[in-house]
Amino acid sequence: MNYVIIHFFKASSSATSPVIIEQILADSHLLRPLVEKHVFFIFGEKTDYYKELTKKASLFFFQDKNSLIQHLKTYQDYRLIVHGLPFKSIFKDFLFSGIKLKNISWVNWGHGHSYSRRELFKKLLDKYIMQKLNSIIALTKYDEYLMERLYKSNNVHFLPYRSESIQNLFHNSLTSIKHSGRNILLGVSAGKPQRHAVGIEYLSKLNLKDINVFSPLSYNINDENYIQSVIDVGQQKLGDHFNPVKKLMPIDEYVDFLRKMDMIILPSLKQNGLFNIYILLYLGKKIFVPEKSNIYISLTKLGLQVETLDSINNYSVTTEYDKDIQRKNKQIILDLFDLDKTAENMKLFYSKLCSTKK
Secondary structure (H helix, E strand, C coil): CCEEEEEEEECCCCCCHHHHHHHHHHHHHHHCCCEEEEEEEEECCCCHHHCCHHHCCEEEEECCHHHHHHHHCCCCCEEEEEECCCCCCHHHHHHHCCCCHHHEEEEECCCCCCCCHHHHHHHHHHHHHHHHCCEEEECCHHHHHHHHHHHCCCCEEECCCCCHHHHHHHHCCCCCCCCCCCEEEECCCCCHHHCHHHHHHHHHCCCCCCCEEEEECCCCCCCHHHHHHHHHHHHHHHHHHEEEECCCCCHHHHHHHHHCCCEEECCCCCCCCHHHHHHHHHCCCEEEECCCCHHHHHHHHCCCCCEEHHHCCHHHHHCCCCHHHHHHHHHHHHHHCCHHHHHHHHHHHHHHHHCCCC
């Protein structure tokens, strides 16, 4: 039987959702005749980021979850793929609305998996729901480990996003710019989990007079007070060396911007910034993250060389990786984004989702 695949995305994830939708459309020919059609449910405001996509994809925008669920029930032969968390309690709402969880796969975008003692019922309900899903896709090795341990489920799989845009950058001989030790990327978005103040504090203790610290604040911009606090602390501690980046750049321009960076300091404990990290590691750059963070554990499990925040000092910032480490990191990234391998893994994922009985 051929199925309609319905994908759920959060509209405000404007730097992520449109790119993934583009990749799904580009890969659609690989899934015939298994998948009849891809349909995209977007939860939130329709913005200009989706303008071009509406011309070539079936996009539906919803402002509330009830209208989304009611529209979903008008479909018959379909399967669901939830990307991230378009809205809170989405799986619980599906369960209590009579939607079959076995027909749903969840691509986890690094959401936390911790519960307080008061949340025992929520933990047990989540565990029940997660075990009923067709599959859970972890984008990092640490998320895979956490979910397997917490939910005691055998439906968790590590499957990095297939990204032809990243692979094309590699095939087009994306080149690095010589290490200067001066251009530092701090964080990847304006969200609180980035913990900008932690990174700023580390940098303020360096005895370097000619650094340029660039902090992208154009994505995840819901909390304007937090954004302003980052700018205030950055200028207070680093002065003119701190450069907030509030413009959301086109992908080609942003990649060129990354080429000029010497390293990234990412104080976040959660999984995020993978696009930035993979590009910079491919270019031979250094990555500084907390030792107990999702990112550090996941990247080192893949065999990549990355640095801890505590190792930031004048020497580690001004010196680049030796050539052997650069070559090793580059090869691991190339293997991770091998298009033939990722295409095969993608087809296996869709085959499993579509093999469940009605």
